[in-house]
Amino acid sequence: MIIAIDGPAASGKGTLAKRLAAHFGLPYLDTGMLYRGVARVMLDDGLPLGDEAAAEAVAQSFRPGSVDEERLRGREMGEAASVVAAHPRVRTALLALQKTFASQPGGAVLDGRDIGTVICPDAEVKLFVTATPEVRAARRAQEFASRGEPVSLDDILVEIRQRDERDSHRSSAPLVVASDAVVLDTSALDIAGVVTAALAVIAARG
Numbered sequence: 001m002i003i004a005i006d007g008p009a010a011s012g013k014g015t016l017a018k019r020l021a022a023h024f025g026l027p028y029l030d031t032g033m034l035y036r037g038v039a040r041v042m043l044d045d046g047l048p049l050g051d052e053a054a055a056e057a058v059a060q061s062f063r064p065g066s067v068d069e070e071r072l073r074g075r076e077m078g079e080a081a082s083v084v085a086a087h088p089r090v091r092t093a094l095l096a097l098q099k100t101f102a103s104q105p106g107g108a109v110l111d112g113r114d115i116g117t118v119i120c121p122d123a124e125v126k127l128f129v130t131a132t133p134e135v136r137a138a139r140r141a142q143e144f145a146s147r148g149e150p151v152s153l154d155d156i157l158v159e160i161r162q163r164d165e166r167d168s169h170r171s172s173a174p175l176v177v178a179s180d181a182v183v184l185d186t187s188a189l190d191i192a193g194v195v196t197a198a199l200a201v202i203a204a205r206g
């Protein structure tokens with residue numbers, strides 16, 4: 001079974017994806033880490049994020065796990081990733097790796113922005129996980145605070161809105177709800193509630 005999970009920044013995609021992967025014993029790929037990884041290498045090498053040819057070359061040789069995850073989680077990396085993710089040639093360069101991961105025997109869980117629309121259009125289960133920008137900002141602010149990185153809630157909200165805007169309006173594989181996806185609005189749900197709702201959707205799909 002392939003479970004495709006999409007949604008905007010900090011909506012809880014990764015949290016749900018990990019729980020579902022553990023529940024069903026499936027491998028999990030956080031595709032956002034690929035774009036974060038490409039952006040990290042660009043920044044480390046002093047390359048401008050807007051240079052599509054350079055970003056494509058980095059993406060073609062990028063290997064998941066080659067950059068310490070801690071260096072990809074930082075606040076500025078989400079923004080940088082969304083800049084390189086808007087380059088069509090970067091998306092093409094990362095396509096095969098994602099499709100290969102999804103085609104493992106038994107299936108897989110992937111989360112990102114274009115999983116149900118581009119990477120796994122035939123996935124048995126497609127979930128679009130969302131929440132209001134205010135709720136997402138509050139969750140992210142709490143996450144940073146718990147890592148000892150206190151941030152302004154207003155700043156996080158501005159960043160989330162900017163990232164939503166860029167991810168939803170780029171020309172290549174924008175963030176949209178796949179026509180056959182089930183939307184899970186998690187604004188008023190805790191993590192256990194989201195997992196229960198997702199399992200109900202999966203059970204209903206048979």
Ligand SMILES: Nc1ncnc2c1ncn2[C@@H]1O[C@H](COP(=O)(O)OP(=O)(O)OP(=O)(O)O)[C@@H](O)[C@H]1O
Nearest residue numbers: 008009010011012013014015139143186189190191
């Ligand atoms: N239903 C929920 N209720 C409360 N907090 C949640 C819920 N789901 C996720 N969280 C928390 O919100 C934060 C963001 O969740 P998560 O990292 O799963 O989002 P994401 O959509 O994968 O983010 P990104 O787009 O940046 O990869 C985390 O700190 C997580 O623990």
Ligand SMILES: Nc1ccn([C@@H]2O[C@H](COP(=O)(O)O)[C@@H](O)[C@H]2O)c(=O)n1
Nearest residue numbers: 031032033035081082085112113114167
């Ligand atoms: N399938 C995907 C996954 C991610 N992106 C871009 O990467 C940015 C970071 O992703 P996170 O999930 O780690 O927040 C995101 O804002 C997107 O721009 C993507 O385009 N497609």
